[in-house]
Amino acid sequence: MSDTTVHPQARTQSPPVVVARGLVKTFETGGSQVHALAGVDVDFHRGAFTAIMGPSGSGKSTLMHCLAGLDAPTSGTVHLGRTPITGLRDRDLTLLRRDRIGFIFQSFNLLPMLTAEQNILLPSQIARRSVDRERFEHIVEVVGLRDRLGHLPAKLSGGQQQRVAVARALLNAPEVVYADEPTGNLDSRSGAEVLRFLRDSARDLQQTIVMVTHDPVAASYADRVVFLRDGSIVDEVTEPTAELVSARLLKLEEA
C-alpha cells in the first residue's frame, strides 16, 4: 500500500463521530406502511468524506434526515459524538443542529434577502457566536467568493450560491456536515468545484462530511461510499472511482 492509500484508511478508522444503530423509519401513506429505513447500522468517522448512494426511493434522504436530527426515526438510535440525538426534544435538536451540525441542501440553500456574507454568517448569528474571522477569510478565499460577498443570492450563479452554502456549513467547524445532493442543480464544472472543495476541507480541515447523492461522479470524490437499497445498507466501497460506483449501482438496480 502506498502512502496515498494509507491516508484515507486512517481517516475511515479514526473514532466515529456519528453512530447509527438499528434505524427504522416507517411512513404511513394512505393506510399502507412504507419502510423507508429497515434497520440501518452505520458509522461515520472523523475527517471522513462519506457518500450515501442508492436508487430513488432507497431511503438515502430519510437516512440523512434522521442522522441530522431533522427527522425522528421510528426506532433505533443515533449518536453524535457522545450525545444520543434520538429522543431529544425539538428544542435540544434545534440547538444541536445550530451548534454541531452543518447543512448543504440541493437547492434553496440561501435566504434571498441576505447577502452572500450575511448568509455565511447566519448560523453564527442565530447562535450568537463570535465569528472566527481568520477562518472566515480563509474559507471565503478557498471557495473564491471574495468579490461576491456583498451580492444577494439572486445575483449569483448556481455554483456560486452553492459555494456560499458550503462556506456557511464549514465556517463553524461543525462536528459533521450533511450535504443533500449538493451538486444536483449544478452543471458539471460548478459541481466539480463544489465537490473538490468538500473533499479538500475533509482532508485539510479534518471535517467530517456525509453526502447524499445519486451521481457516481460526485460519489467518487468521497473517501467511502455506502450503498442503500430498500432502506438497508447493502454495500460499501472505500477509495471509490466513478466507474466502480457506477458498476455497483447498476448491480443494485438489477438485483
Add this chain to the structure above:
Amino acid sequence: MLRTTLAGLRLHTSRYVTTALAILLGVMFVTGTMVFADTLESDYESSVMGSATSVDAIAEPEEPEFDPEAGPPPPAVFGEEDLQRVRDLDEVADADGRVEGQAVLLDSDGRAFGMTPPAALSLGEVSRFGASEGTLPSGGDEIALATSTAGESGFGVGDTVTVLDPDQEEREFTVTGLVELGIDPSYTMGGAMVLDRAAAEEMTGAAGYVEIDALAAEGHTDEEAADAMAAVLGGGSDVRTGEQFGLDMAQEAGADTAMMRVALLLFAFIAMFVAAIVIYNTFAIVIAQRQREMALLRCVGAKRSQVFGSVLAESTVVGLVSSVLGVLAGIGVGMLGARFGSGLLGSGAGGPVDLVLTPAAVLSGLAVGTVVTVVSALIPALRATRVSPLAALRTSSTSAGLDKRTGWLRTAAGLAAFAASALMVWLSLMGETTETGMMIVTVAALTAFVGVVVLGPLLVRGIVHVAGLVLRRTGVASMLAVDNSTRNPKRAATAMIALTVGATLITGYSVVSASTESTMNAVFEEQFPVDYQLSPQFAMDEPTGGEPAEEAADEDGSGTDVPETETVPEGVRSALASAPEIDQVMGQRTDFIDGEGSADGSGMPMSLMVSAYTDTDLATDMPSELVSGDLEDMGPGRVALSEDYADGLTAGDTFTLPAEDGAIDLEVAAVTEEAGQIHGVVLDPQDFDQAFPGRTGDDMLYVRGAPGADPSELRTAVHDAVDDHPTVQVASMAEMKNQFSEVLDIAFYTIAAMLALAILIAVFGISNTMALSVLERTRESALLRALGLSRAQLRRMLGVEAVLLCLIGALIGITLGVVFGWAGAASVLPDLILTVPFAQIGVFVAIAVVAGLLASIMPARRAARTSITGSLAGE
C-alpha cells in the same frame, strides 16, 4: 374554466379566510346600520302613529309671523270659544284642548330641575297622549310625569314632588302615572309634567289651548271632521287628521334616524374602504404566488381573457359568499343595536322591538360586498393576464418577490402630492376660518394620503431601515424580520396603509378633541376667571319657545305681574358677599335697546346690547385685547365698546346711547377686540341705572373665592346662599369644565368605537399578508429551522415583522392625524391651542404593537409547525 376556478378556490380556501372576514365585517357594518335604522324608524313610526291615530283630528294654532315692528307676538293659543265651536260641530263627537305652560319642578335635592323649567300641561278629556303607566292626574294634588323626566329626576309613581307656582310658592303633588310624550325636544330636553286642568292653569298662569284634539262623530270620516274644524277655527289654525299628523311626526323623526343612518354609513364606508385595500392586497399576493399556475393555464391554451375571467370569477365567489355571511351577521348586529339602542331616539317604551328587514338592507349589503371585492380584484386580475406562458417553465424561486426598485416617477409623484398638500394646509391657515378652510384641509389630507400610497414602499423601506439600525442588534430574529419586511415593500406598504386609514382618522379626531378641550378651557379661564357662576333658571314665557329670554327681561323691567325669575334675587348676592370664603361677587346686568338705524343698511333694526358690571374692575377682572384706549379709564360718563359696536369710534370720541328716556352722551374709554369678554356696550352701573331706570337685580353673578379658601367650604358657602332660592342655577367652573370634557370624551369614544372595525379589518389584512408571505417562505422557514433557528425565534421573527408593519402604519397615520387634525381644528377655531394627546397616542402605539402580535399569531403558528424535511423536499 369556471370549474378550474372553483377547484382552485376549494384548494386555496385558507388563503381567503381572513379576506372573507374583512369583507364580512364591512358588509356586516353596512347591513347592520340599515337594519338598525329601519327598525328604529318603523318602531318610532308605529308608536307615533299609535298615539296620533288615537284621535281623529288635531288642530294647532299657527305661529303668527314675527313682525319686528309689533314686537314679540302673543303666544298662539285657541280660546275657550274655539273649543266650544269645535265641540258644537256635527262632525265632531267630542273634543278637548291641551293647556301648556311652564312650572319649576324641584328635584330630590330641592333644586330646580333642568336648565329651564319643564313644560306643565293638562291633557283634556280627548287627547292623543295617555298614561303609559299608572293613571293621569284626576285632582288638584296629583301629577303625572313624562317618562323621560321621571327617568332623569328619579321620581316614580307614588312619589311626592314639589312644584313652584308663579309666586314661587311650593305646592306638593303625588305622582300617579307616567306619560309617553314622544321625542318632541321641548319635552325631552326640558322635561314635562301633566297636571289636571285647574292645577295646570294655576301653576303656569297659562290660558288657552295649544292644541285641540277631536274625535269624529259617528258617520263622519276623519277628513270631514278635520275640514269642519278648519272651517270654524279659521285661517290661524293648522288642522290635520290624526293619521296625517302621525305621518308628519314620523317624517320629522325619520330625519333624525336618517342622520344617524348617514353617520353610521360613513363609518361603514371607511370600513369598506379599508376592506377594499385588504382585498386588493390579498388578490395581488395570491396572483403573484400563482404565477406558474396562471402560466400553465396559458400553456394549455387559455386565452388572456379566460385568465382574467377566472380571477374575476374567483373574486365574485369570494365576495358573494363573504357578503352573504356579512349580511347575516349584520342582521344580528342591527337587531342587537335596535334592542339596546332604541333608547337613543327615545322611541317606544322599551318594549320588544320588531325587527324590520327591508330588501334594500339585504341587497345593499350583498351588492357593496361583492362589488367592492370584484373591483378590488380588477388590477390583480389584469396583472394575471400579463403572465407569459413561459413563466410556467421557469423555476426561479430565490428571485421571486424581491422588488426593491422605486421608480423616480413614483417618487416625484409622491413628493408632489405632499407638496400640494402642504400648500393647501398653508392656504387654509392663511385664510379666514370658514367652512372652505375645513374643506381645503380635507382635500389636503386626501392628497397627502395619496402621497403616502404612492410613496408607501419607499416609506416602509426608509422607516424599516432606521428601525433596523437598532433592531438588528437585538438578535437574529429581529434582524431577519427587518430584512423580510422590506423584501416586498409594495406588499408591506399596502398592508400597512390599510391601518394608516384608521390611525389617521382616530388620531386626527383625538387631536381635534384635545385641542378643542384645551382651547375651551383657556377661554373659560380667560373669560370667566371666577369659581362659580350663578344664573336664574331661564324661563320661556311661551311654550313653543320662539321667544328669546332677553325680551322677557324687557317686560319684567316694565313691571308686569310676571315674577322676576330672570334675575338673581338680591338676597343671594348679599348672602354671598357676607360669606368669608368669598372674595368678590361680580354682577352682570344686560339689557337691549332696539336701535333706530341699521348696522348694514339692510333695513333690519340693530338691537344694541348694553351691559354693566357691578363690583367689577373691568381692567383686571375682564382683561381684553384692546383696539384703543384703556379699560382703566372706565367710570361714570364713560363707555367701553367692542369693535363691532364701535362703528369706527376710538377712545376719546363721544358715543350716544339712545336710551328710552332720552339719549345719553358718553365718552369712549376703550374699544376692545371682537369676540372678547367685553361685548357690545359696557356702561358704568350708574349710567346703566339712568338708561334703564326700571332695571334692578343682576342677570348673572360671578363668584370668586377668597385666596386659599377650601374648595369644599367655598362650595358650601355658595350653595348655602341659594338655599332659599331653588331656581337659581349654580355652575361651578370646575364642574363645567368637567362636563365639557365628558361630552368630548363620550364623542371620542363613540367615534373610536366606530373606527375600531376599520382598524380590526386592517389588522386582518396585515395578518393575511403575513400568512401568505409565510406560505411563500415555507422553504425558507425550513432552512432556518435546519440551520438551528428555534421555533420561538421563528415566531419572534414573524412577530417582529408584523409589529413593524403595524407600527409603520400607525406612525404614518398618527403623523397625518396630528398634522391634519390640527390644521382642521385651526381652520375652524381661531386661536386654537394645539394639544397633542400624547397619552392617547401612546395608547394607539401600544394597540398597534398588540395588533401586530395578534396578527402574527396564526401565521407564526403555521410557520413553526411545518415539518423541516417536508418543506425542504418540496418542489
